[in-house]
Amino acid sequence: MYGAAAEIARLAGWAAADSGRHAAGQKYYLAALRATAATGDRAMGVNIVGFMGAQAYSTGRLDDATRLMDLAATESARTPEAVQAMAWARVGRAYAKVGNQDTARAALGRATGLLNRAVTGDAPPWAYWVDEPRIAARLGRALYDMGDYKSAERELVAATTACGERYPRDRATWLGRVATAQLRCGRVDEGCATARRVVDLLADHVDTERAEHLLRTFRQELSARGPSVTSREFAEYATVRLGAK
Numbered sequence: 001m002y003g004a005a006a007e008i009a010r011l012a013g014w015a016a017a018d019s020g021r022h023a024a025g026q027k028y029y030l031a032a033l034r035a036t037a038a039t040g041d042r043a044m045g046v047n048i049v050g051f052m053g054a055q056a057y058s059t060g061r062l063d064d065a066t067r068l069m070d071l072a073a074t075e076s077a078r079t080p081e082a083v084q085a086m087a088w089a090r091v092g093r094a095y096a097k098v099g100n101q102d103t104a105r106a107a108l109g110r111a112t113g114l115l116n117r118a119v120t121g122d123a124p125p126w127a128y129w130v131d132e133p134r135i136a137a138r139l140g141r142a143l144y145d146m147g148d149y150k151s152a153e154r155e156l157v158a159a160t161t162a163c164g165e166r167y168p169r170d171r172a173t174w175l176g177r178v179a180t181a182q183l184r185c186g187r188v189d190e191g192c193a194t195a196r197r198v199v200d201l202l203a204d205h206v207d208t209e210r211a212e213h214l215l216r217t218f219r220q221e222l223s224a225r226g227p228s229v230t231s232r233e234f235a236e237y238a239t240v241r242l243g244a245k
Helices: 002-018 022-039 042-058 062-078 081-097 101-117 125-129 132-145 149-163 168-184 188-204 209-224 229-243
Strands: none
Touching: 002 022, 002 042, 022 042, 042 062, 042 081, 042 125, 062 081, 081 101, 081 125, 081 132, 101 132, 132 149, 132 168, 149 168, 168 188, 168 209, 188 209, 188 229, 209 229
């Protein structure tokens, strides 16, 4: 019973944080931790602390994020490899956020190695989403945070392609970064084409503050480049599609 309550509270926390209601998200995560403590489920606790760390870096509390991710990774040592891979991938993302590239890359490499050694069926049921596309996406997001836009694009495009039509909410955030990465590399037409895919996902499938924020960043940077046919056409497309949502 406590295990089910913990997972429900974690999902509620994630949904709240993803929609920008961070205070509510934090309350749900703390409730999830309390329920997990009653079960003694180390792997679930590692996952919840990881979500708390992700919320911390999303709200600019970078020191809290690295502390939480380090804690989760340490506690993951006696959990299945898939859970460890998830924890170390999160460590990599957190350290990328603070600009510690060596630690970030080492953690991401460790995550990839752990996932490659994971035994099918060994992970808890809630860890079904810890797979190669998700780990590749975390690598891509970390590379993006470190300013390695070409490599970030490669990993995020690979993750998006590998997951097909799954994970529309995540695909919107992955492609949001791809679009801005392309723009920052001077490939305006490609960036606008990718950003259209983000617009379509937001218009048709998902409601996520993270992807909306990434799209706003793209539009601001596109506008800063000055007027062009491509930017005008994209702005018109986004207005029509998102205005109807």
